[in-house]
Amino acid sequence: MRRAILLSLLLLSPVLPVRADLYVIVNKDLPLKQLDKNDIAAIYLLKKKQWDNGENIMPINLPAQNGARSRFTSEVFNSSPEKLSSYWDEMLFKGINPPIIQNSEQAVILFVERVKGAIGYVETKPQNTQIKIIQQFPGN
Numbered sequence: 001m002r003r004a005i006l007l008s009l010l011l012l013s014p015v016l017p018v019r020a021d022l023y024v025i026v027n028k029d030l031p032l033k034q035l036d037k038n039d040i041a042a043i044y045l046l047k048k049k050q051w052d053n054g055e056n057i058m059p060i061n062l063p064a065q066n067g068a069r070s071r072f073t074s075e076v077f078n079s080s081p082e083k084l085s086s087y088w089d090e091m092l093f094k095g096i097n098p099p100i101i102q103n104s105e106q107a108v109i110l111f112v113e114r115v116k117g118a119i120g121y122v123e124t125k126p127q128n129t130q131i132k133i134i135q136q137f138p139g140n
Contacts, residue, residue, distance in 0.1 A: 020123040022071055024135035025109070027116045030055070035134045041076050043119060044099060046091070051117060059099035060108050060120035068105065068123045075137045 024040060026032070031053055035043075042048035044059050051057055062069040064081040073081050088098045102108045108120035113130040126133065 020139045021125065022068065022075060022121060022123055022137040022139070023125055023133045024119065024121045024137075025112050025126055025131050026119050026134050027112055028130050028132045029116055030132065032134060037076055037135075040119075040135060044076065045087070046096060046099070055117040058115055058118040060111055060118055061099045061101050062105070062108065062121070063101055063103060068121060071123075071137075072121045 024035065030051060032051070039048065043057055044061075046059075049057055062072075064085075069081055073079055073084060077084065091098065100111075102111055102120070105122040105124050108122055109126050109128055109131060112118045112120045113128055119134075
């Protein structure tokens with residue numbers, strides 16, 4: 001009887017998903033060590049367009065339905081990709097395109113590796129020596 005009660009408690013208790021850390025990455029050749037959340041937000045809203053060394057910044061997004069993008073948007077903007085869509089509608093009306101979208105974390109890593117001014121985010125910690133982590137948002 002006692003085992004049955006314990007088993008039913010375990011089965012009924014909510015299981016919270018374990019979230020991975022979220023890493024904001026840049027090319028290793030960029031001369032910076034860290035960015036804070038406000039700088040990252042300015043970059044992804046296209047309000048900050050150049051690195052301190054004059055290199056153009058190229059922010060990279062994952063698709064709107066991607067879990068890492070939802071988490072990134074929540075961490076950086078305290079919002080959701082859907083809520084930011086009105087901002088981008090307004091920007092498109094002004095002739096300003098949103099950040100480039102890559103379809104996978106691997107594609108983001110390869111893009112950041114090859115384009116010196118690029119910045120992206122992934123949930124899988126990059127093992128690539130051409131990539132530098134400049135911000136980390138911890139998971140659960």
